[in-house]
Amino acid sequence: MSYATLSEQEYKGFSRLVFDLAGIHMSEAKKPLISGRLAKRLGQHGLGSYGDYLALVLKDQRERQVALDLLTTNETYFFREPQHFDFLAQAVLPSLRQERKVRVWSAASSSGEEPYTLAMVLAEALGHTRFEILASDISTRVLEQARQALYPIEDAANIPKAYKIRHCLKGVGSQEGWFLVSKALRERVNVAQINLNERLPDVGQFDVIFLRNVMIYFSVETKQGVMARLIQQLKPGGYFFISHSESLHGVTAELEMVRPSIYRKPLV
Structure with missing residues (x-):
């Protein structure tokens, strides 16, 4: 040391x-x-x-x-700021049930807790084959954790009991004290290293983008650049979530606030 x-x-x-x-x-x-x-x-x-x-x-x-x-690397955990997932399930996903495939981007996914929380919510609302999630971060170390989808059992504390039963596998033997996110959900989550501060790769269009608990570390100029790039990837009518401790005031005028920390891209 x-x-x-x-x-x-x-x-x-x-x-x-x-x-x-x-x-x-x-x-x-x-x-x-x-x-x-x-x-x-x-x-x-x-x-x-x-x-x-x-x-x-x-x-x-x-x-x-x-x-x-x-x-x-920043702190993250399952069902962080749970009001966002309630809003997603109750106000957003019902209107997307007719879509062939719903696409969601967890743009600062860290070690995977956020994208797998999203996967549980989407699977409950849409079934396992009707959605895909892009989980991206700048850190290769946390992305490897996200690919493994293996977490200490205490990290499941915030996951609703019914979700744990349906979407998580409790470790036994050498894996005791750990749980694994189900294969059905892991197959819906694509993990990729992406630097939001650079030109984005061709990731396509998304119905929902989560970018939470990262912009508090950006300068206003960096926020403006990151948001301009991400908004281009959000479908008209799509939703954008930031954390409750963040604001887009003075950052972009391209999104309309639905409620604090939740925004929507106008249809036209």
């Missing part, structure tokens, strides 16, 4: 790196997070300072991804 101290210059270097790569602003208050999350990497590489590690990160693309993974 490294006992190096993160200097102001080193903090600014890592902060600038994360902003350039992901558009995420790491304030002075994030200095302990930066030093704490990167300390083990200094020890693993036998480096004496964070400046030495920053130099390695700048020249080594693989290590740069490791550092980015460590610094951009």
Whole structure:
């Protein structure tokens, strides 16, 4: 374990790196997070300072991804902000039942709890074959967790009991203490690394987009760019969800607010 101290210059270097790569602003208050999350990497590489590690990160693309993974991972859990999933089930999905396939994008999916929550809600409303979900994040480490869809049993606490019975498999033997999201749901979730701060790949059009608990880390300019790109992928009449702690005020005028944190793209 490294006992190096993160200097102001080193903090600014890592902060600038994360902003350039992901558009995420790491304030002075994030200095302990930066030093704490990167300390083990200094020890693993036998480096004496964070400046030495920053130099390695700048020249080594693989290590740069490791550092980015460590610094951009945020808290997530199943059925976070449950009012959103209630609104989706009660107000949005009934109007989409005639669609051949409903497409939903979890655009900052982290380790998969949000997209698999969405998959449970959609499966209940539409059946297992009528929808597909794109789960994307900038971090390859959390996306690997999302692909595995294997979680500690305590993480199921917020999942309704009926959903757990129908959509989750409780581990036994070597997997005791864990649960696995059912194969039927895993097959509906496509996991992909996407940097929202860059030109988007051809992902197609979506009926619903979730982008929650990530824009609070973006500058206004970055928010505007990210939203402009995502809105292009939202169908007319489609819904856009942000977290209750976020706002699109001053960010975009292309969406109409349905209620706080829930927006809709006009039909025309």
